[in-house]
Amino acid sequence: MLSLNRIPVREQNPDLRKHNFEEVCFGYNEEEAVKEAARCLNCKKPMCVSGCPVSIDIPRFIKHVKNSEFEKAAQVIAESSSLPGVCGRVCPQESQCEGKCILGKKGEAVAIGKLERFVADWSREHNIDLSKKSPFNGKTVAVIGSGPSGLSCAGDLAKMGYGVTVYEDLHEIGGVLVYGIPEFRLPKEKVVKPEIDNLKKLGVKIETNIIIGKTITVDDLFDKEGFSAIFIGSGAGSPRFMNITGENLNGVFSANEFLTRVNLMKAYKKEYDTPVHVGKKVAVIGGGNVAIDAARTAIRLGSEAFLVYRRSKDELPARAEEVHHAEEEGLNFRLLSNPIEIISDDKFWVKGLKCLKMELGEPDESGRRRPVPIKDSEFIIDVDSVIISIGTSPNPLITSSTKGLEKNSKGCIVTDGEDGRTSRKGIFAGGDAVTGAATVILAMSAGRKAAKAIDEYIQNN
Amino acid sequence: MYKILTKKNIAPETFYMEIEAPKVAKSAKPGHFIMVKADEQAERIPLTVCDVDTKKGSVTIIFKAVGASTELLAGFDEGDSYLDFAGPLGNETELLSEDLEDLKTKKIMFIAGGIGAAPVHPQIKWLYENGIKPDVILGARSKDNLILLSEIEKMADNFYTVTDDGSYGRKALVTEVLEDLIVKEKKHYDLVITIGPLLMMKFVCLVTKKHDVKTIVSLNTLMVCGMGMCGACRATINNETKFTCVDGPEFDGHQVDFDEILNRQSIYKDEEKEKLYQFAHSEQEFKNRRK
Incomplete structure (x- = not known):
């Protein structure tokens, strides 16, 4: 049955x-x-x-x-x-x-x-070796960024016989998998590292501490390093702020900063040097997976956490399972609340978060009901830290240093159709660098499609 | 791994390190900085590129061992290696994008305080190699703390030194010298570039604002990534939030909210103290990390 x-x-x-x-x-x-x-x-x-x-x-x-x-x-x-x-x-x-x-x-x-x-x-x-690769075909491809899109693109190309070099600007490989997603959701040593090691077994070379656009330019990769094609999977790592009063007070952090300190720099371990500061009470602004990750990290560091989101629970973009786990761990939800000011004490530290109560109106372009402020509904959440998690944009380092690489008004690299072709011949892109912040699997999918397109491009040139 | 080719203790707690980093050496320009991470457990520390030797493939950094992490850096010896060394980061100095002939007609003044002599050095050197000798005011707490003195002096046009205790040069603040030059000696400057302690830069900017002299400062705020993804380094410039790592580190000094940066420098004061205490009380463990 x-x-x-x-x-x-x-x-x-x-x-x-x-x-x-x-x-x-x-x-x-x-x-x-x-x-x-x-x-x-x-x-x-x-x-x-x-x-x-x-x-x-x-x-x-x-x-x-x-x-x-x-x-x-x-x-x-x-x-x-x-x-x-x-x-x-x-x-x-x-x-x-x-x-x-x-x-x-x-x-x-x-x-x-x-x-x-x-x-x-x-x-x-059980140490199963899954690396089935073809012999080296004499062509090399550079992959910029070692996050999910770059790694899956690199893996597919290596399996086809290309010599692949992945360039990472941080000191660790994995992109958002190591700096963004917390250990309690995605163990680094146990899961991320072995899966990256599998790529190395396929012959993928990885160079850390190389900032493309600074250490070497995209054009150098073609002209001096002799790569036949380039895949840009540089992600969307630049944190957005709300432009409200008090955002630069002591005790206000972007979720990226907070999570990078804890995940990449391992600030939660005593033997690591990078400090992390989380107050007794922290407000996390936002409703996505990153906001939930930041709130649950703050709880683990001993803080009482409040999630401040301007719509209702049904509209939370975070995964249901994560929201459920966060509730079990004691996260307080302050829904239908829109922050308008971060209040300072006399020493320039956060003392509270001033919000407006919201109600849901007509659906907006995203199809979700638009939050509308309720008149005279100001209230203050008593917190001593604020973590801002309202989204990220692509880092401009590569687009600003590469001539002829078209980007849109949001700073995303413009691609032609699904295969990641950009405005520059031989340059492909995918993942958050193209779509803006999305999911790991969509980035992987973009990386795979681009690998196929890169193969076709090289075969025909 | 990035090998330490030369280590010199050039002033009290002040270290000169020449690091083997050929790719950084090839692309670094005056104004750039690097992020160094001594070992697995260490912090990422931003330091200005002080000099490069493209033949040797080396980059020189100068830093003062004033906290737990800089002490760790200082604990490494010649032949040891730092684990990570990434760069160049930030924007090259604005001077490099100016028309050289135009620059030659301008009177430029550098004002450096303490360790700030290190980041002004490559800029002065670049000007000197292009046939321009700027005026320089070099200040420090005492004679011992004046670094790169002879190197900078030979490239300067008019060269002034001050110390807080009068042990070398005039016993004065850099701002007093500047004020005297402008007011008493009626000297005209088209551009002032000042790098050093935040308070010094703040007061230099107050003087130059009064006399309407364009002033560039280089901000070394708290950083984690150094490449625009964390926002730890944000500062208010002309009422707008900027990331000093990707938007700077140089800014128009008259637009910088120095008080906010001064406040933000203290965010991790307590955690920093705790780490220093830890280091002091587990000296063996700390020593073991110096390799």
């Missing part, structure tokens, strides 16, 4: 986990994974695959799991994704593969994400 409910996944107790940076979700063990995989109907026309930005053959890998053929399952996923341990953890499955699962109509969708994660973890723990 088919169960309408999925096999529950074991998680760290909220009261315990809010004091540590260990991973929240433990994932399935073999027995649980096999049981959950048995729920898959193996549909003739699998809708889940069409919901996956990188088109993993989901029913096929799940069938292998059901038969306890975990290595075969890993091989199926590897055909389409080089970062399964990452995606199994951070993809918004509920609006992608799982959102399309036929079981979801009557009961709970198959836990595709958790199964992907299980397969990735199993294959890593």
Whole structure:
């Protein structure tokens, strides 16, 4: 008899986990994974695959799991994704593969994400070598940025036989996977590093501390380094501020700064030197995954956290699972609240956040109901830190130093269609640098499509 | 890994380090800075490029060991290597984009305080190599703390030194010398470039504003990334928030909100004290990290 409910996944107790940076979700063990995989109907026309930005053959890998053929399952996923341990953890499955699962109509969708994660973890723990590469074809490609789009582009090109060099401006590889997403959601040593090591096994060269546009220019990559093509996956790392009074007070941080200190610089560990400051009470402004990450990080550093968002809970752009986890950990929601001023004490430190109450009006261009201020509804949230998480824009370093590379009014690189072709011959781009801030999996998908286009471009030139 | 080719203790707690970093050396221009991270656990520290040797592929930095992290940097010896060294970052000095013939007709004054002599050095050197000798005021707490004295003196037109205690040059503040030059000696300056402690830059700007002399300052605010992704370095310039790492580090000094930057420098005061305490009380562990 088919169960309408999925096999529950074991998680760290909220009261315990809010004091540590260990991973929240433990994932399935073999027995649980096999049981959950048995729920898959193996549909003739699998809708889940069409919901996956990188088109993993989901029913096929799940069938292998059901038969306890975990290595075969890993091989199926590897055909389409080089970062399964990452995606199994951070993809918004509920609006992608799982959102399309036929079981979801009557009961709970198959836990595709958790199964992907299980397969990735199993294959890593069993040292399965998934690197199938072709012999070097004599051509080289430069990839700028070692985030999800750059890594998946590099992986695909390496498998085709290209010599690939990835340039990263920070000292660590992984982009947003290492500086943005916290350890308790995506373990760095356990998950991110091994998946990057798999790319190195494919022969991908990675150079850190190279700032393209400063250390070397895009034109140098062609003219002096002799690359045949370039992929730009430099992300959207520049934090936006609200332009309200008090934003430069002591105790106000961008979510990027706060998370970079904690994740990349490991400020949560005593033996690391980079300081992080989080007050007794912190207001995090925003409602996306980054805002939730920042709030949950603040809780773990001992702060009482308030999430200040101008719409209602239904409109929160963050993943439902993360919102749920944050609630369990004691995050306070101040919804329908729009910050208008950060209040200072006499020493230039944050003393409070002044907000206006909002109500929802007619839907706006995004289809979500527009928040409208309620007259004379000012109130103050008593906090001593504020973290601003209202979005990021692409960093202008590359576009401003590369002649003829077209960008739009938001600073995003303009590409022609889906394959990432830019206004400059031989230069392709993808991920947040093109779309503005989006998800890990969409960036990976863009990287993969660009890899295919780069291959075609080089073959025809 | 980035090898330390030369290490010199050039003044009290002040270190001159020549670092092997060929790619940075090739692209660094006056005004640029780098981010250095000594080892796995260390902070990323922004330091101005003081000099480059493209033949040797080396970059020179000068810093004062005043906090936990700069002490860690200073603890490394010749032959040791820093783990990370990224750059060049920031914008090259505005001078480089000016018309050279036009620059030759202008009277330029550099005012450097303490360790600020290090970042003005490459700018003065660039002018000198292009046949321009600027006036320079070099100030420090005492004679011992005057760095790059002879190097800068030989490239300067009129050269003035001041110390707080009078142990070398005039016992005065740099602003007093500047005021005297403009008011008493009726000297005309087209441009003042000042780098040093924030308070000194603030007061130099007050003087030059009064006399309507264009003034460039270089801001060394708190930074984490150095490349525009964290916003830790933000400062208010002409009532607008700017990131000193990508929008600067040079700005029109008359537009800078110095008081805000002075306040922001203290954000991590308590954490910094705690780290220094930790270092002081676990000397062996600290020593072990110097490799």
